[in-house]
Amino acid sequence: LLAHREERNRAANSVLSDVLQVLEGYGSTETCGAITSSMFGDLGGGHVGPPMPNCEIKLCNIEELDLVSSRDNRGEICCRGAVCTPGYYKNEELTKTLIDEDGWLHTGDVGTWLENNRLKIVDRRKHIFKLSQGEYVAPEKIEHIYAQSPYVHQIFVDGDALRSYPVAIVVPEGEALARALQDAESRGETLTPVASASGTADCNNNVAPSLTKRDSTHWSIRKNKTQNTTAPSGDSGTPGQSLPAQSEVFRLQNRDVTLAELCLYPEATKIILNDLHQLGRAADLKGFEQVRALFLIHESFSVENRLLTPIMKCARHAIRQRYQNELQKLFTSGELD
Structure with missing residues (x-):
């Protein structure tokens, strides 16, 4: 229904929740679509749901912000799996900035885990x-x-x-x-x-x-x-x-x-x-x-x-x-x- 804009999703939820259920997902061009999605019956809002099948997601440390994911439950959202692009076409240098040596694609977004493995988007890494x-x-x-x-x-x-x-x-x-x-x-x-x-x-x-x-x-x-x-x-x-x-x-x-x-x-x-x-x-x-x-x-x-x-x-x-x-x-x- 809506993309890119969290506040628009909240507005849609507030208007449409009385007549239908709005599911929120998260993804990017580099992931060929959604890598998380909220579930039917989950009416809480404020998150983008758990990981989709065939996709791993983890939070990585952000050194410049002194964020340690295991300690702070906050970090850069990284994903790995068949849904992720193998890289940018004929651009190895740019690919290295996107995907690390272990195959994790770095989204540039900061997230935190909620209960039941639900992911919440916090902000862009470079904005915090x-x-x-x-x-x-x-x-x-x-x-x-x-x-x-x-x-x-x-x-x-x-x-x-x-x-x-x-x-x-x-x-x-x-x-x-x-x-x-x-x-x-x-x-x-x-x-x-x-x-x-x-x-x-x-x-x-x-x-x-x-x-x-x-x-x-x-x-x-x-x-x-x-x-x-x-x-x-x-x-x-x-x-x-x-x-x-x-x-x-x-x-x-x-x-x-x-x-x-x-x-x-x-x-x-x-x-x-x-x-x-x-x-x-x-x-x-x-x-x-x-x-x-x-x-x-x-x-x-x-x-x-x-x-x-x-x-x-x-x-x-x-x-x-x-x-x-x-x-x-x-x-x-x-x-x-």
């Missing part, structure tokens, strides 16, 4: 990062959760081995954010845009505030969004079209403002952070997985600006390079919180 306290963070998982926010158009979560928390770059949903800011102003809050020397939002004002329950009217505008309407992380996925452009002008403080101007309000950052943290708690994110600081931008990730790949995935390295100064300031501001 380790925090300073030794915890591992899968950014794509966090992005999928945060993408449910009505204030998030696109989001990129990043971290560093020298820091104890992740941070995020967010392209806001202008219309929803403008309404929330108007609500805040109607409650007597003062809205004052803050600009740095570069004309962008001052990262020192993007630190997570103390979290309190927001007015229930904000929940009424929550949209049932999935990451296919944002820009998920990764390097592969279902091809698609660039996201539609947002309206260029919004109403705030009895005047027209642009999305770039909305991004300059510290209150906008607080509203979004509150919402993300509430979503994270509802999804049982651990404390170290919650972003501590945000940087708001008005330019959407796109293929044209090379912040999306041609198959509509976040170009993580390009985003990290483009916003390296902003990310560094976010880490610094988070430490001062």
Whole structure:
């Protein structure tokens, strides 16, 4: 039914589970199809089932992340069997990067075993990062959760081995954010845009505030969004079209403002952070997985600006390079919180 995108599978399950059973499987071009599949009668979801016949699967250690599969029950998913390709056509060097000397095909995906030999996909190996306290963070998982926010158009979560928390770059949903800011102003809050020397939002004002329950009217505008309407992380996925452009002008403080101007309000950052943290708690994110600081931008990730790949995935390295100064300031501001 659906492929490549875990969040789409979850959306399909939620919609279709009342009328039929949705089975989830896992595989790739190099495995000539599925190597795992959930079973009839297993309605739990959140996994891709046990291995298929004629296929061995194991989790391999990931040295750069200090992941030992026997200790952590987490590692790179490797498979072996008749379903696996013998290699790339006339490309021995590339084949060696795919298949090791013992015949195990390395998928590049990180997984963990659940009970009854069911496999759960965690993230891509090259996306996971380790925090300073030794915890591992899968950014794509966090992005999928945060993408449910009505204030998030696109989001990129990043971290560093020298820091104890992740941070995020967010392209806001202008219309929803403008309404929330108007609500805040109607409650007597003062809205004052803050600009740095570069004309962008001052990262020192993007630190997570103390979290309190927001007015229930904000929940009424929550949209049932999935990451296919944002820009998920990764390097592969279902091809698609660039996201539609947002309206260029919004109403705030009895005047027209642009999305770039909305991004300059510290209150906008607080509203979004509150919402993300509430979503994270509802999804049982651990404390170290919650972003501590945000940087708001008005330019959407796109293929044209090379912040999306041609198959509509976040170009993580390009985003990290483009916003390296902003990310560094976010880490610094988070430490001062």
